Amino acid sequence: MHHAKPLPSYLVKRYHGWKATSYSENQAWYRRLATEGQRPRAMVISCCDSRVHVTSIFGADQGEFFIHRNIANLVPPYEPDGERHGTSATIEYAVTALKVAHLIVLGHSQCGGVQGCIDMCKGEAPQLEAKESFVGRWMDILKPKFDLVSDVEDPAEQARQFERQAVVASLENLMTFPFVAEAVQNGSISLHGLWTDIGEGGLEYYDPSGKKFLPV
Structure with missing residues (x-):
């Protein structure tokens, strides 16, 4: 090299x-x-975006968070025979080896990955539709959720709503992993969905009972 x-x-x-x-x-x-060795209490799945600083948001010290970052903070569905194992392997290690008590998905405003998915869904991003686009194929995870925001006319509001749907999609996919579902059911782990506004410093959490995000 x-x-x-x-x-x-x-x-x-x-x-x-x-x-x-x-x-x-x-x-x-x-x-x-x-x-x-490490004994983190929580795993955080966040976006690669350099503006999202997980440890600063929560004032965390070294050893507190087991952090995984990827484009648009997405979790793929459980696919043991699939090809997207980076995120899945990290989740498996956090849950089965580190025994984290909390699994947090953190989305954010002005997410470039989510905007790219919107552009794909509208037929405005042929470069992402190309088979060889790693970003495009990764964002395929989120595409099924676009129908939920397709009628939103304001582009900025549509993006904000879709960013939240990325968090929900990841929470849903987490439950397709047998070891995650088992840990949730026996009470050894809890799932949390968050969305942060970069410019305003706001933080919202997902309330499954009302299927909406509320201020922390």
Whole structure:
């Protein structure tokens, strides 16, 4: 491999700053995490979007969250013979090995992946429809939910509603995993659906009884 390069200087400076401050002040905690292993209480499935900072939102320390990020915070359905195993493997490890108590799906405003799915559903994104588009094939997970928002005329509101549907779709798909369904039924794990407004700092949770999102 001849294409890998050294880190850019600004990241090197930030690393040395962290090592001299945060790490130096908490060496015992980091070493304890290294020797005793991780015992996170919750797994968070969030979007890859750089504006979604899970640990900052909840003020979490190292070792608290087991985090998985992907395009549009989606969970595929249980497909042991399928090809989309990255997210599924992470969920399996969190539930069966780490025994997390909470499984959280976190969606967000202005999600590019969700907008791409809207464009696909409207026939406005031929590049995503191409068989070789990894993003397009991933967003196929969400396409069945588009009928629920197809009549919303305002594009911004349609996107916001579809972002929430991405969270609901993931919660529904989580329950297709036998080990997740069993853990939910015996009370050893609870599922949570959240949506955050990046600009306003708002946070909403999904209420299944009313099938709607409410402010936290």
